[in-house]
Amino acid sequence: MGTYREDLYPDVTASGGLGPAMKAAAKLRGCDIGLPPWESDVISIETARGFLSVHTATEERLFRVRVEIIGFAEGVPGFAWEIGSTDDLGLLVEAVAAWREGMPLDELKARFGFLELDEFARALESGEPVSLQWSGLLSSDFHRRQWNLLRRLRTDEVLRNMFPSITHGAVRLRVSPFPLDGTNRQVLVHEPEGDRYEVIRPGMPGAAWVEVPTGELIAYLRAALAEE
Incomplete structure (x- = not known):
């Protein structure tokens, strides 16, 4: 060797x-x-x-x-x-x-x-990395393309308490930073074009991307991340 x-x-x-x-x-x-x-x-x-x-x-x-x-x-x-x-x-x-x-x-x-x-x-x-993570993503030029979506999600009083990250251009929201596996409720939100959104719930059986109308996005994400 x-x-x-x-x-x-x-x-x-x-x-x-x-x-x-x-x-x-x-x-x-x-x-x-x-x-x-x-x-x-x-x-x-x-x-x-x-x-x-x-x-x-x-x-x-x-x-x-x-x-x-x-x-x-x-x-x-x-x-x-x-x-x-x-x-x-x-x-x-x-x-x-x-x-x-x-x-x-x-x-x-x-x-x-x-x-x-x-x-x-x-x-x-x-135990409070959430607000710092939001600030970090919104101040990073590398994630400029996701800024509008991040700002929209952060304005909601429920979603702003979720832990955000960027995965392959989509915004991932987790209920908490840990655990890092599929047992942690989470969603991925993709904005292929302005005001058009696609959402998937990783870890759920038969998970697939679903197109969500603009006016229903916040309510859809709230429901997806709510206690089951």
Whole structure:
């Protein structure tokens, strides 16, 4: 087997991949990182504060840690943001274990100086990431095409409390940021043309796109996201 990332990660190469290397380092330090036994190079760890993923840099030795907050659609990763990076594998697994155990962010930052715990992470810990997510989407030029639809949904007193995200150009509304699977009530709203909408309810049996008249959109979404 060739060296991993051009000899930047000899410990990872020796272990047979990033997953085995992290598990070995965690065992050595008595840490529980919750890594499934089948993980090799694609690292994704479910925690109460989202999915933690670990990736290696190619230009220098760095283990990059990210948090995914909106889940997946058709196998495509949702939005994620990086919370820090380190070249120390032992320090990495200790930080992952501490995050997974729910250590408060202030303590995490004090213990692991490489972590960059931004405003969104703090909002996530407090359980109130919704308003910040709305603001983030509405201030992102990348999502300019969805601004009109986002603004329309946000004006409703019920829908503004849902967690929004963008998936393949459609606006996804979840009842809450977590869990990230189909058990979380959600809808996808697509605006192919101005004032024409298509809606689907992922996870529902026989789910299919349904065209919803403009005047009925808010009521339709409210009903779809209501308690069943």
